[in-house]
Amino acid sequence: MAYFEIPKLSRMVSKVWLRNWDVFMKTFKVNFVPPFIEPLLYLFALGFGLGTFIEDIDGISYARFIAPALIAISIMNSSFFECTYGSYVRMYYQKTFDAIIATPLSIEEVIAGEILWGATRSFINAVIMLVVISFFGLIEFPSSLLIIPFSFLGGLLFASIAMCFTATSPNINTLNYPSFLFISPMFLFSGTFFPLSVLPDPVRYFAIAALPLTHVVSIVRSLTLAAPGEFILFSLLWIVVVSLVLFVLAVNLMKKRLIV
Amino acid sequence: MVVVEVPVIEAHGLRKQYGDFVAVDDVSFSVNEGEVFGFLGPNGAGKTTLMKMIQCVSPKTGGKLEVFGMDVDTHPREIKKLMGVVPQDSNLDPDFSVYANLMVYSRYFNIPHADAKAMTEELLDFVQLKEKKDTIIEYLSGGMKRRLVLARGLINKPRLIILDEPTIGLDPQARHLIWDKLKSLRAQGITVVLTTHYLDEASQLCDRLVIMNQSKILVEGKPDDLIKKYIGTDIVEVEENPAAIKCLEREGTKYEVVRGMIQIYTNHPREMTAALLSNCDLGKITARSATLEDVFLKLTGRKLRE
Numbered sequence: 001m002a003y004f005e006i007p008k009l010s011r012m013v014s015k016v017w018l019r020n021w022d023v024f025m026k027t028f029k030v031n032f033v034p035p036f037i038e039p040l041l042y043l044f045a046l047g048f049g050l051g052t053f054i055e056d057i058d059g060i061s062y063a064r065f066i067a068p069a070l071i072a073i074s075i076m077n078s079s080f081f082e083c084t085y086g087s088y089v090r091m092y093y094q095k096t097f098d099a100i101i102a103t104p105l106s107i108e109e110v111i112a113g114e115i116l117w118g119a120t121r122s123f124i125n126a127v128i129m130l131v132v133i134s135f136f137g138l139i140e141f142p143s144s145l146l147i148i149p150f151s152f153l154g155g156l157l158f159a160s161i162a163m164c165f166t167a168t169s170p171n172i173n174t175l176n177y178p179s180f181l182f183i184s185p186m187f188l189f190s191g192t193f194f195p196l197s198v199l200p201d202p203v204r205y206f207a208i209a210a211l212p213l214t215h216v217v218s219i220v221r222s223l224t225l226a227a228p229g230e231f232i233l234f235s236l237l238w239i240v241v242v243s244l245v246l247f248v249l250a251v252n253l254m255k256k257r258l259i260v
Numbered sequence: 261m262v263v264v265e266v267p268v269i270e271a272h273g274l275r276k277q278y279g280d281f282v283a284v285d286d287v288s289f290s291v292n293e294g295e296v297f298g299f300l301g302p303n304g305a306g307k308t309t310l311m312k313m314i315q316c317v318s319p320k321t322g323g324k325l326e327v328f329g330m331d332v333d334t335h336p337r338e339i340k341k342l343m344g345v346v347p348q349d350s351n352l353d354p355d356f357s358v359y360a361n362l363m364v365y366s367r368y369f370n371i372p373h374a375d376a377k378a379m380t381e382e383l384l385d386f387v388q389l390k391e392k393k394d395t396i397i398e399y400l401s402g403g404m405k406r407r408l409v410l411a412r413g414l415i416n417k418p419r420l421i422i423l424d425e426p427t428i429g430l431d432p433q434a435r436h437l438i439w440d441k442l443k444s445l446r447a448q449g450i451t452v453v454l455t456t457h458y459l460d461e462a463s464q465l466c467d468r469l470v471i472m473n474q475s476k477i478l479v480e481g482k483p484d485d486l487i488k489k490y491i492g493t494d495i496v497e498v499e500e501n502p503a504a505i506k507c508l509e510r511e512g513t514k515y516e517v518v519r520g521m522i523q524i525y526t527n528h529p530r531e532m533t534a535a536l537l538s539n540c541d542l543g544k545i546t547a548r549s550a551t552l553e554d555v556f557l558k559l560t561g562r563k564l565r566e
Contacts, residue, residue, distance in 0.1 A: 015367045022364065023355040095351035101317050102345040103368035103416075104337045260278065260318060 007108035007251045016100065016113025017120070024121075035078075035128035039070050043136060046193065057195055060225065067138040068221040069192035071129050071147060072154070075220075076213050078125040079118035079155040080183060083162035084175045087114050092172065097258060111254045115159040115247060122155025123148070140226035147223050154216045157239050160246035161212065167253035190214040191221075215239050266329070268293050268420050268451045269314060273323035276309050283309040285475040286323070291453055293419075296446050298462045299455040300552075301472030302560055307455040308348060310472075311424050314453070315345055327420070341369065344413035344421040348428065350405040352397045358384070358408055359393045362415055369416040376415070383411040387441065403434030410441060421445065423454040427461060439464060459553040473560040483552050490558055491550040494529035496536065498522045499543045507540030518557075525550065 024031055047063030054062040090096040097110050130147055133139055165178045189199070190213035196204050207214045215235035222228045229235075267290035276284040284306040291297040299307045312318035313325060316336035325332045327339045353361050359380060366376035384390045387407035392400065400408065406426065413421055426442070427435040435458075442465055446452055456462055462469055463483045470480040479486060487493070498504050500520050508515050508522070513532075515524045526532045529547040536542055 012368070012370070015370075018367065019353075019364055022360070026355070094354055095349060096353060098317075098347065099351040099353065099365070100368055102315055102340065102347070103365070104340045104370075105368050106336070 003252050004245075004248050005252055006248060007112065008106070009109055009112050012105050013109045013113045013116065015105065016110050017117050019096075019100075020114070020117040021120070031124075032128065035074060035125040036132060038074065039067075039129045039132045042066065042070050043133070043138075047138075063136070064138050064225070065195075065221075066193055067133050067136070068224040069190075069217050071126055071133065071151075071224075072190075072213060072217040072220045073187060073192060074125045074129050075122040075151050075154040075216055076158050076183065076186070078121040079157075079159040080162045081179075082121045083114060083118040083159040084166050084169075084178065085172065087118075087163065087166050088169065088172050088175060090114075091166070091258070101258075107255050107258055108251050111163060111251045112247075115156065115163055115250065118159030118162065119152050119155030122158065123152045126151030126154075139224035143223045143226040147220055150219060150223070153239060153243065154219075156247065157212055157216070157243040160243055160250050163250035164246055164253055167250060167257050186211050186213040191217045212239070212242065266293060267291060267326075268328060269297075269453065270326045270329075271324065274310075274313070274320060274325050275322040276306070276313060276318070277321040282475050284313070287472075287475075287477050288323075289470055289477060289480060291451060293451055294446070294449050295467040296442065296452040296454070296465050298466035298469035299453070299472060300457065300459070300462050300469055300556060301455075302457065304474075305472040305560075306475045307472055308424055311422055311453075311455060314422060315343065316340055341416065342419050344416065344418035346406075346409050346413045346421065346423040346426055348424040350409045352405060352408060352412070354397045357394050357396055358389055358400070361397065361408065362412055365412050366415050371416065379415055379417075383414055386414075387411045388437070401434075403430050403437065406430060406434065406438060407441070410438065414445075418450065420451045420453065423452070425456060426454055427456070427458065435461070459551065459556055463552045471556060471559055478559050479555075486555050487550050487552060488527075490555045492525045492527045493550060494526055494532075494547055495550050495554060496524040496526060496529055496532050496545065496547045498524070498536070498545050501543060504540055504542050507536075507542075511535075511539060516558075523554075525554075 043063060043066075047066055051062030056062075057065045097107065100110050101107050127148055130139070130144065134141070134144070165175060169175050189203070189207055190211050191207070192213070196207055196214065199207065215238050218229055218235045219232055219239075222232050269289075269291040271290070272288045274284060274287045275282070287306075287310065299310065301307050309318065313320050313332065314327060316327075316332045316339050319333065328342055330339055332339060353364060356364055362380040362383060363376055366379065371379065384393060387410055389404060389408060389411070392404060397405065410423075410426070413423075423442075427438050430438065439461070442452055442454075454465070466483060468480065468482055469486075470477045472478065479490070481489070498521070500517055500522050504522060508524070513524060515522050517523075524532060533545060533547050536545060
């Protein structure tokens with residue numbers, strides 16, 4: 001079976017999305033807590049705590065420097081964890097996918113719905129964080145409003161990456177590998193808490209070429225500072241292309257795993 | 261007038277292979293509209309694989325398989341629209357209540373909300389789960405879960421329902437309730453296909469059945485016909501002892517020894533019993549009706565399957 005076969009999708013994808021939305025809304029109070037608390041913790045600890053020892057970075061305060069990174073990290077985490085652990089539980093333990101493909105829906109549509117839902121989680125969390133952070137006056141408007149649509153695209157990227165891992169993970173514990181070997185380093189080395197320019201050239205090029213969060217941080221920071229970086233279009237293109245390729249790959253890998 | 265029965269499912273030379281392992285080997289059968297059709301066989305006979313191919317979720321390796329006259333490879337969406345499925349493990353959605361399970365499932369069939377609500381109420385009534393409407397799946401008993409899966413399989417008003425081991429692990433009351441429901445589905449003209457290794461279930465429910473073993477279909481027919489053909493109407497049983505065997509050999513009577521019992525297959529239990537009692541010096545002797553279980557064990561062997 002081909003790894004890059006273009007999946008045939010219909011509007012029924014929305015029914016899978018809607019199933020996850022219904023579950024999410026049942027427990028919405030719990031779900032809305034992390035995006036509220038997380039930026040507050042990081043801003044106080046790093047921005048206003050650690051930040052008092054740090055000089056301005058490129059003429060901006062440390063809190064203003066990390067505020068966009070917090071949003072970018074949230075975009076990454078929400079969809080990544082939704083489409084790894086969340087999807088794995090639905091696939092393997094709850095047999096939700098099996099139940100759905102006994103109906104007119106296809107496995108391609110189930111996976112597409114899961115990935116779109118992952119992206120939606122990123123969108124929801126990014127919007128909440130945007131509101132919280134804006135109260136500290138750390139981000140510029142109106143340019144920061146563009147983060148709202150962008151968060152969905154960024155979410156799509158990490159949801160697709162996540163689904164590729166879910167499709168190839170032999171069990172739920174092995175999902176810890178991408179979490180610790182991929183997500184954790186990215187959290188630290190993607191221009192999040194210090195500028196990429198301080199890194200040695202090879203590491204910096206590696207970050208730009210292979211760490212998706214680098215591009216998400218760079219775009220979000222351009223928007224919160226209302227100062228488009230020189231690579232913003234390159235980053236956007238990188239995200240679009242990688243998302244599309246990995247979306248198709250994820251669907252095919254899942255099909256390979258589940259349709260035997 | 262000649263009535264031409266259009267088969268609901270038609271398989272010819274159907275094969276399924278996983279690597280070197282052949283799970284379903286050159287299987288042919290047809291299921292007619294409105295009948296209850298059973299697939300019997302020990303564990304690993306290929307029943308579940310076969311069901312998955314009919315459900316269009318597992319692609320066939322070779323041969324022909326049509327459901328409602330449509331090829332499973334090219335028309336899965338159309339076929340699945342007309343079909344209900346009750347899988348072996350109750351894959352109900354643990355995130356939802358009983359009611360929401362049916363409502364959420366109805367969306368996958370694009371059933372309009374109002375119709376789905378009416379249908380859900382009707383089905384909860386049918387499977388006697390009305391009072392459990394708002395219960396979370398976790399708190400249902402095994403029997404209730406099975407009934408809910410059955411209701412879920414009926415949400416799209418299917419013309420064909422496929423049940424994989426519908427009563428596995430249920431207590432007798434719960435089993436009988438499921439049987440009653442299946443009988444009433446049949447009365448409504450719905451074609452029912454089921455797998456089971458409960459022989460009493462098969463003889464109770466099935467109009468026709470096949471017995472599978474090691475990926476192949478061994479026999480096909482009506483339960484009573486199969487019993488008559490392979491066993492006879494009755495079985496006379498005698499406790500195993502050398503004298504009895506000697507006597508049976510002398511009389512030229514065919515027999516089998518099964519777990520300490522000598523079994524003699526016959527259509528004339530009275531005469532056979534009388535003859536044995538007068539000609540041989542036997543201990544305890546009993547005559548009983550032959551069952552599907554006898555056919556099953558005779559054809560599939562008595563070895564344990566794992």
